[in-house]
Amino acid sequence: MRHHLSVFLSIGWLLLVFGMSIVVPMISDTNPRQPVSEPLLSPAQHPPLGTDALGRDVWTRIVHGGRISPGASLVATIITVLVGGIAGLIASSMGGWLDRVIVWLSNSFLAIPGLLLAMLLVAAMGPRLLTVILAVGFGAAPGFVRLSRTVFLQIREQNYVTASIALGANRSWIASHHILPNTKNQLLSLATTHYAWAFMGTTTLTFLGLAGDPSIPEWGVMLNAGRAHIIDAPWLALLPGCAISLTILAVHRLGAWLSEME
Amino acid sequence: MVSNSDRPSNGALATVSRRVIEGVLTAWAAVSLTFFALRLIAGDPVASLLSQGLASPDQVENLRRSLGLDAPLLIQYLKFLSGLFRGDLGTSLYTSRPVGTVIAEQLPATAQLALTGLGFALLIGLTLGVISAWKEETSLGQFAASTAGLATALPVAFTGILGLILYRQILGVMPILGHDVVRRLILPASLLGFASAGAIARVVQASLKETMKGPYILAARARGIGHGFRLLWHALRPALPPVVSLTALEAAFLFAGTVVTETVFSRPGLGRLLVTSILQGDYPIAQGLVALAAMFYTTSHMLADILAFTIDPRLRRVT
Numbered sequence: 001m002r003h004h005l006s007v008f009l010s011i012g013w014l015l016l017v018f019g020m021s022i023v024v025p026m027i028s029d030t031n032p033r034q035p036v037s038e039p040l041l042s043p044a045q046h047p048p049l050g051t052d053a054l055g056r057d058v059w060t061r062i063v064h065g066g067r068i069s070p071g072a073s074l075v076a077t078i079i080t081v082l083v084g085g086i087a088g089l090i091a092s093s094m095g096g097w098l099d100r101v102i103v104w105l106s107n108s109f110l111a112i113p114g115l116l117l118a119m120l121l122v123a124a125m126g127p128r129l130l131t132v133i134l135a136v137g138f139g140a141a142p143g144f145v146r147l148s149r150t151v152f153l154q155i156r157e158q159n160y161v162t163a164s165i166a167l168g169a170n171r172s173w174i175a176s177h178h179i180l181p182n183t184k185n186q187l188l189s190l191a192t193t194h195y196a197w198a199f200m201g202t203t204t205l206t207f208l209g210l211a212g213d214p215s216i217p218e219w220g221v222m223l224n225a226g227r228a229h230i231i232d233a234p235w236l237a238l239l240p241g242c243a244i245s246l247t248i249l250a251v252h253r254l255g256a257w258l259s260e261m262e
Numbered sequence: 263m264v265s266n267s268d269r270p271s272n273g274a275l276a277t278v279s280r281r282v283i284e285g286v287l288t289a290w291a292a293v294s295l296t297f298f299a300l301r302l303i304a305g306d307p308v309a310s311l312l313s314q315g316l317a318s319p320d321q322v323e324n325l326r327r328s329l330g331l332d333a334p335l336l337i338q339y340l341k342f343l344s345g346l347f348r349g350d351l352g353t354s355l356y357t358s359r360p361v362g363t364v365i366a367e368q369l370p371a372t373a374q375l376a377l378t379g380l381g382f383a384l385l386i387g388l389t390l391g392v393i394s395a396w397k398e399e400t401s402l403g404q405f406a407a408s409t410a411g412l413a414t415a416l417p418v419a420f421t422g423i424l425g426l427i428l429y430r431q432i433l434g435v436m437p438i439l440g441h442d443v444v445r446r447l448i449l450p451a452s453l454l455g456f457a458s459a460g461a462i463a464r465v466v467q468a469s470l471k472e473t474m475k476g477p478y479i480l481a482a483r484a485r486g487i488g489h490g491f492r493l494l495w496h497a498l499r500p501a502l503p504p505v506v507s508l509t510a511l512e513a514a515f516l517f518a519g520t521v522v523t524e525t526v527f528s529r530p531g532l533g534r535l536l537v538t539s540i541l542q543g544d545y546p547i548a549q550g551l552v553a554l555a556a557m558f559y560t561t562s563h564m565l566a567d568i569l570a571f572t573i574d575p576r577l578r579r580v581t
Contacts, residue, residue: 115515120552123540123548123549237427
């Protein structure tokens with residue numbers, strides 16, 4: 001039961017973040033990019049969470065941020081799973097030289113740490129939020145090729161697949177009727193783990209200022225902006241930092257739970 | 263590595279030299295991918311200078327010619343590779359200084375941070391891993407295991423800022439002697455190490471649990487050797503090879519981690535250099551740094567494999 005409490009709390013946190021980021025902008029028209037009051041007001045002076053160095057409402061920015069980094073990481077994860085999964089599926093079902101080329105290519109990309117690969121892609125495309133998403137998504141794809149290929153191969157080497165090949169099934173039939181249906185749970189838990197990485201990657205890159213625009217209400221950007229005020233207004237860094245950490249912990253817990261269920 | 267595992271190899275030298283060739287090939291592939299990824303996606307690297315209004319069309323044309331960007335891509339690639347062999351990484355677009363010199367200036371600061379961080383990572387990781395394997399059933403063991411979990415989950419950007427805030431609070435109460443070293447090195451390095459320690463702890467714990475099942479551990483137990491001694495003396499050494507390989511991986515990730523740590527603690531170094539070069543669109547520096555990181559990664563990975571052969575002679579036969 002204690003086991004499940006943490007899963008409920010994790011799902012609860014993620015729903016809360018996402019729900020608030022949709023509901024609050026509908027009922028409140030405070031602009032997260034515009035100053036509303038004096039700068040650096042404490043939560044007591046300007047409830048509920050005070051204002052930042054430019055006098056913007058911290059509560060509004062945090063709540064709006066609940067859409068940006070989690071949404072960006074979701075798009076990045078979809079890119080990773082699609083690109084990496086398709087390459088892994090092709091490698092595992094075709095075998096032969098194509099398999100070797102795909103494995104060799106992804107291993108070579110893996111010689112560059114994921115974060116640096118993502119930074120290289122941002123360098124190529126210019127610092128913007130969109131390029132951060134693409135960089136995190138494509139940057140994690142080589143790792144996903146390796147993981148998904150292993151998962152696919154496990155099924156491909158089962159006796160019933162060999163039997164199916166003996167009965168004349170071709171590669172695409174085996175991929176769509178045996179491999180994908182039997183690996184979808186494992187892929188889902190891999191994708192969940194990847195989401196945690198993508199979230200960490202996205203907020204790290206935006207923390208480094210690679211989203212370009214410093215006015216977006218994004219948690220990594222806010223964490224970086226809070227760095228200058230850790231003495232006089234520590235909540236400016238602590239609030240987005242806690243939001244990032246809680247989200248990563250919640251996704252990790254969900255990923256562990258999903259892999260336990262298999 | 264698995265394919266010909268049953269074929270006996272002709273000695274350690276062959277194993278090592280094969281591993282070196284493999285490493286060189288991977289490094290070459292990674293460096294080439296870096297080059298082509300930047301060129302194919304970015305298109306014209308100097309176009310951003312033009313769009314930012316930092317140079318006139320004539321100046322851009324001259325710059326392009328002096329950088330050799332008007333040559334075909336393949337020629338540029340061969341030039342880049344031959345430059346890399348001679349230690350020439352090109353010149354910065356903004357300062358016109360050689361990239362090698364710029365990197366060499368910032369390297370000591372990052373090396374100091376990363377090496378101290380690696381020391382902390384091993385110290386914290388081994389401690390947490392051994393405790394969580396040793397006292398598995400007790401709350402101390404569970405505490406160690408969940409601390410290791412937290413270490414992997416928390417972003418360095420946040421733990422760094424948290425550390426800074428706590429440090430300032432403590433410093434306000436009692437001034438620590440030599441706090442400059444603490445502020446500039448110990449604090450950033452320990453937080454950087456903490457981030458890598460979680461993965462190390464997990465591998466130490468899993469590997470120890472696996473080796474503890476071995477028959478020689480049972481034999482040691484039959485000889486009346488205590489649990490703690492069996493774990494630390496009989497099981498830890500055979501449990502180390504996976505830890506060594508992981509540490510080599512982590513060494514490369516530490517390098518990536520320094521990017522964040524240097525920003526949090528406003529330290530100079532390669533990480534800051536990479537971020538500023540990306541923000542300025544100074545592609546030769548970014549390209550040089552990532553190529554260097556890839557070569558560093560493959561080298562450390564290769565050394566780790568060779569070190570693993572030394573620790574566990576059984577591995578020499580199965581490569």
